[in-house]
Amino acid sequence: MAVTLRDVAEKAGVSVRTVSNVVNGFQHIAPATRARVQAALEELNYRPNLVARSLRQGRTGIIMLVLPEINVSYFGELAHEVVDYATSVGITVQIDESGGDPKREKELLTSLAQASWVDGVLFSSLGLRGVDLAGLAGSRPLVLLGERTARTSLDHVGIDNVEASRQAVAHLVERGRTRIAALGGSGGARDATSKYRWKGFQQGMRAAGLDPDGLYLRTPDYRRGSASAAVKELLQWGERPDALFCFSDELAAGALRELYEQGVRVPDEIAVVGFDDIEASRYSTPALSSIRPDKAGIAKTAVDALLRRLDDPQGETHDYEVPFELIIRESSG
Amino acid sequence: MAVTLRDVAEKAGVSVRTVSNVVNGFQHIAPATRARVQAALEELNYRPNLVARSLRQGRTGIIMLVLPEINVSYFGELAHEVVDYATSVGITVQIDESGGDPKREKELLTSLAQASWVDGVLFSSLGLRGVDLAGLAGSRPLVLLGERTARTSLDHVGIDNVEASRQAVAHLVERGRTRIAALGGSGGARDATSKYRWKGFQQGMRAAGLDPDGLYLRTPDYRRGSASAAVKELLQWGERPDALFCFSDELAAGALRELYEQGVRVPDEIAVVGFDDIEASRYSTPALSSIRPDKAGIAKTAVDALLRRLDDPQGETHDYEVPFELIIRESSG
DNA sequence: GCCTGACTTTGCAACGATGCAACCCGCAGG
């Protein structure tokens, strides 16, 4: 079995408590004692039992990150930043996937927020409204990532989706495009991501004097395949927008692929702009213009917010807005 | 504070132990008692304290997955499969990143294998040899993912990299290519991935009567940017292979991008085959041929192996070989 | 009416660590 404090104490001829003091760097210890204990610690290769420590202290140092799917590039990159930053402040990250399914999201929340050893939860929800969440949130701190859903009493970190989308459209307009289509999600209340991006799209169109209720290609999810299908259908109908604003880079990738297959030149005939700026987009052909959220900023802000709430569960909640940037590449150059 | 067994016991007028029995579905409990306890449980909304339970039982139900970087698509997809399968068998997954840095890998192993609450570790190493690992592996079960490194006494799950690479080359040869270049990694002992893939490449070349020590473009990592740079340099030198076998799909994506920029047509002038078959490759232009490892199979096999070892720490170790498939798409069609 | 055995329920100890408060000690000050 594992080496415990008691084993070390026996070997060093001191009490368990003293060994614990040495391990935790307590001040008032006689140098001789400390040395003896240190020696015993090393000889037995003692490692503290973190479970026991957690039980006593009531904290585990583990936070949970709930994402729709870790294999989606944007979430993978976000998870990377979270793990990276959390590790740097001594926190371990558990990952769970909701699949974007509201039922599973609720399940996860009820079990996590109350039952688990998790100190707090970072939750990137697709389907749940803030109100749902507020009710479910248990005793444990919860920070929402992504779109700001309905007014809630929860901490939230994200970018200004409406403004980002507006800027994307403005950019396309500035490049002389007028028949601009939006692509992705449902735009409905259940899908906050597309709801806000669609809203920003409309603002941009209106500002340019274009029809704000123009073409909107809806998709059941944000994956490449859905965009391919949607674009294929669009072209079959003979519709020819001169620009496409896709609500995720993966959607844009699917769109680019389909346009390529149909022999439509990008950006000459149709310009394309994505959202998320995943790594792959820099290398697609043509390279994809996109909205780049400050992922590292989101991760740091979110983890910090969670830690702050751990120390002060009652404090006022905040809405943290993180910067973004419109990156212009070939696909809309 | 949280509701404990004692709170419930008091409310229901039974002993703590009885409540525990009810919670754990123990058989012999009087229906009346069970009902009373159930009612109290629900009224107080009791949730077991998993930390305490773990302390008592010596198991946490958490496994750690160590990857170089979660934002690399292949690892993201693998992580997805692991989380998915682990969840289905009631296991939670923690993720940590090594950055592929041998020093950090060692650090993680020493701390994880001994100190943590983790029941076991799935380790996808880039830089460490099996021998290093064997020495470091602490008291906790450890299963290696990816390339089989030096002969070890550890469980290992992966595909036959040599054979996969051989088949990729054979495919290119069959399509009439003769000046085939390999791209990725160093081929050295420190980089098992490229070592085996390069070996398979050579076997394939030899079998076709081609120079087995032909062109090998080395890269410091497996990311898109490195391949772009390598291909750029290659073309500057005036070398013109007629096929490129890239040791990862991300490398292939970078290569495709650079070939596009330089106006080299794929597959007409140069055919390209990748390795990993990440989601994005189906949608690249042109769509990328690739070796598809059975990722779900790897995940399931690895988790199962870990669980088996938990029950029988002394059992014989295995080398699990998981199937793969060569997917042929436009880039080498 | 007593014994056996199955069914219920329980108290105690333990998992390994840390908070608390007390203890012992030597020394300076009165």
Place this chain on the structure above:
DNA sequence: CCTGCGGGTTGCATCGTTGCAAAGTCAGGC
């Protein structure tokens, strides 16, 4: 010589749960 003080060390209780073994209850068999 006694008191007070602060450094060094300790025992005990505790975190919330479950394993163990025994105690209590009750019905059925002899």
